[in-house]
Amino acid sequence: xxxxxxxxxxxxxxxxxxxxxxxxxxxxxxxxxxxxxxxxxxxxxxxxxxxxxxxxxxxxxxxxxxxxxxxxxxxxxxxxxxxxxxxxxxxxxxxxxxxxxxxxxxxxxxxxxxxxxxxxxxxxxxxxxxxxxxxxxxxxxxxxxxxxxxxxxxxxxxxxxxxxxxxxxxxxxxxxxxxxxxxxxxxxxxxxxxxxxxxxxxxxxxxxxxxxxxxxxxxxxxxxxxxxxxxxxxxxxxxxxxxxxxxxxxxxxxxxxxxxxxxxxxxxxxxxxxxxxxxxxxxxxxxxxxxxxxxxxxxxxxxxxxxxxxxxxxxxxxxxxxx
Amino acid sequence: xxxxxxxxxxxxxxxxxxxxxxxxxxxxxxxxxxxxxxxxxxxxxxxxxxxxxxxxxxxxxxxxxxxxxxxxxxxxxxxxxxxxxxxxxxxxxxxxxxxxxxxxxxxxxxxxxxxxxxxxxxxxxxxxxxxxxxxxxxxxxxxxxxxxxxxxxxxxxxxxxxxxxxxxxxxxxxxxxxxxxxxxxxxxxxxxxxxxxxxxxxxxxxxxxxxxxxxxxxxxxxxxxxxxxxxxxxxxxxxxxxxxxxxxxxxxxxxxxxxxxxxxxxxxxxxxxxxxxxxxxxxxxxxxxxxxxxxxxxxxxxxxxxxx
Numbered sequence: 200x201x202x203x204x205x206x207x208x209x210x211x212x213x214x215x216x217x218x219x220x221x222x223x224x225x226x227x228x229x230x231x232x233x234x235x236x237x238x239x240x241x242x243x244x245x246x247x248x249x250x251x252x253x254x255x256x257x258x259x260x261x262x263x264x265x266x267x268x269x270x271x272x273x274x275x276x277x278x279x280x281x282x283x284x285x286x287x288x289x290x291x292x293x294x295x296x297x298x299x300x301x302x303x304x305x306x307x308x309x310x311x312x313x314x315x316x317x318x319x320x321x322x323x324x325x326x327x328x329x330x331x332x333x334x335x336x337x338x339x340x341x342x343x344x345x346x347x348x349x350x351x352x353x354x355x356x357x358x359x360x361x362x363x364x365x366x367x368x369x370x371x372x373x374x375x376x377x378x379x380x381x382x383x384x385x386x387x388x389x390x391x392x393x394x395x396x397x398x399x400x401x402x403x404x405x406x407x408x409x410x411x412x413x414x415x416x417x418x419x420x421x422x423x424x425x426x427x428x429x430x431x432x433x434x435x436x437x438x439x440x441x442x443x444x445x446x447x448x449x450x451x452x453x454x455x456x457x458x459x460x461x462x463x464x465x466x467x468x469x470x471x472x473x474x475x476x477x478x479x480x481x482x483x484x485x486x487x488x489x490x491x492x493x494x495x496x497x498x499x500x501x502x503x504x505x506x507x508x509x510x511x512x513x514x515x516x517x518x519x520x521x522x
Numbered sequence: 523x524x525x526x527x528x529x530x531x532x533x534x535x536x537x538x539x540x541x542x543x544x545x546x547x548x549x550x551x552x553x554x555x556x557x558x559x560x561x562x563x564x565x566x567x568x569x570x571x572x573x574x575x576x577x578x579x580x581x582x583x584x585x586x587x588x589x590x591x592x593x594x595x596x597x598x599x600x601x602x603x604x605x606x607x608x609x610x611x612x613x614x615x616x617x618x619x620x621x622x623x624x625x626x627x628x629x630x631x632x633x634x635x636x637x638x639x640x641x642x643x644x645x646x647x648x649x650x651x652x653x654x655x656x657x658x659x660x661x662x663x664x665x666x667x668x669x670x671x672x673x674x675x676x677x678x679x680x681x682x683x684x685x686x687x688x689x690x691x692x693x694x695x696x697x698x699x700x701x702x703x704x705x706x707x708x709x710x711x712x713x714x715x716x717x718x719x720x721x722x723x724x725x726x727x728x729x730x731x732x733x734x735x736x737x738x739x740x741x742x743x744x745x746x747x748x749x750x751x752x753x754x755x756x757x758x759x760x761x762x763x764x765x766x767x768x769x770x771x772x773x774x775x776x777x778x779x780x781x782x783x784x785x786x787x788x789x790x791x792x793x794x795x796x797x798x799x800x801x802x803x804x805x806x807x808x809x810x811x812x813x814x815x816x817x818x819x820x821x822x823x824x825x826x827x828x829x830x
Contacts, residue, residue: 222651264722291728304719308546308741314720317737318727351545367723 202276203237204407205261205375210234210270212253212260216480228480230256232431234270235506240374243401243408245422245439247415247454249476253431254411255299258377261409262294263287274375292322295368299380301360305352311338311363312348315370322371333370340403341366342396358389362396369400377409382417394421415458419443424512427451430479430487433506437513447515449492486518494519550745553823560819566812570805574620583611585618586775597797604797606785616801619777623759624809626693626772630758633697635751638704639743645705646712647735657709660702668699669764676770685776692771696758704750711743745824752817756810763806779806 211234213227231253238244246254259265261272263279272279274290282290298304305314316334319325325333335345341362352360361381368376378397382390398421400406412418418425419439426436427450435448446452453470460467472491477483483490489499498518506516554560573580589609597604603612645656672695680691715721716739724734759779765771766780767787774781782802785791791798 222654259722262726264725288728291726294726296723296726298719298723300719304723306720306724306738306742309737310545317724317729321727321729321733353546364723367727371727 204240205238206273208235208271211268213268243422245418245425246411248428252428258379292371294375295373296377297381301357337366337370375407379411435515441513447520448517550823557819563812563815577617581614583614585615615777619779622778626762627755627759629693630696631755634700634754638701639708642705642708646709664702685773689772696761749821756813
């Protein structure tokens, strides 16, 4: 087996809660707890889950935009979480991120050319005319025109802004990109354009994506493998067809049953989960899902289930799969 | 050399497109241009500044030149605004007084803006305990009533100093007491900006912190800082006039609009020689009003949501 591009082991991120005038530490928001996965070169791993389940925090922790509490992230064998400033700088060229909000992700005061070229200049990769050429090249492969370089973000539409965000991430020629809900803020027709652009770019440039989304249909379209997150844990991870055809975890089943189908006559058995997602600052004991699980038993309240391989390359964490 | 190539190329690019790109500052100007009242303010302000700067060319007298054969004269062809009780030409003193008043305004505003944006910026960027300490300090400064505090400081610090030095003390007092408002605004701005995704993106691209601050954070707050600078300049002129009127600001013989209005404290002068207090009063009014108009116009022009 070849070494994977990215290897994540037991990643944890707790945000401390401080209270009162003296800012005493009273607890933690356990945004990410025990997330492990691997990503092969050229592959897309989808990460789905409800709002607040730690998908974005996972993505940001991988890039050290947020410092992890514990765990191990290896990129091509390099320890990312403990990389020194100098090594981290080199890693920045390899790992990039695309954001959800095309409005807040671009600085309104700098031109597109500047936004895309800033990193190239910072890393001394291109100079003078070559810099100019590289900026245009990147902008053009993202479907924008060369004369856009001197424009400001407010002159673009949401979809175009998202293309600029992609161009900025691609400028350094990275091989791994965290796509943090890149299409959630866009119209459906524009979503398709951006998804197709991302897939084309993956083919041309051999990119690997960690594709974070709450839209199961989009994830199914773009991913090779899919991980389902609940309250900071990955509860199921499998190849996309296995996951969508034979889901093992009750949470995955509930999610899949909720995908809207464009046929009003079709009868569906939607599994409706009761209650809200519990607070990550005080997660339930045992299996975190037991408060909402339709088939929960006594054991679920007491023991946290192990994340095991149930079928080939099909992992899940649930006590009741064999039963 | 490299920049020249880029400039030439970008010009070529613009020729290709014909359509002109509108940068954020140009948009501010386009919006500002439409506001007639704000433009009027700018024109009045320019006239005031020019007449203060070119005072020596506008009058043949010097501000301290006394003429005891011609005291308390009414306005005439020789002395457009008459003379005061020492026979000094009042128009000349008004022009030179403008120099001092406007300079106090500019320098106090500069001190207050520098303090306010630095303290607010540090509090916002570093957050946590630093933020807590700095903002509590700002609140303490803010919670003292301005005039009593300014009078006390002025009386204690500026008791036995030369009139020139007194002027600088007044600038310091006004500047050091009026920064908390701005520091709160800047802190709020930086707090919200640093959570914006473009700051994270810059971090992910490996841009160092100081460049993020200089290139991504400050340019996005500069609009508010400029507006606040204009408004605090108007306030500083008012504060200086108030202090000088009470005899605790800039003291004679250095003329300022504030201590010239002092003549109105004498009931006899108030009734019989209005040319001694109306002109400096009007000058203060015009300066403060025009700066406020400019500030308001800028605020509307910088806010992208007020697009009409």
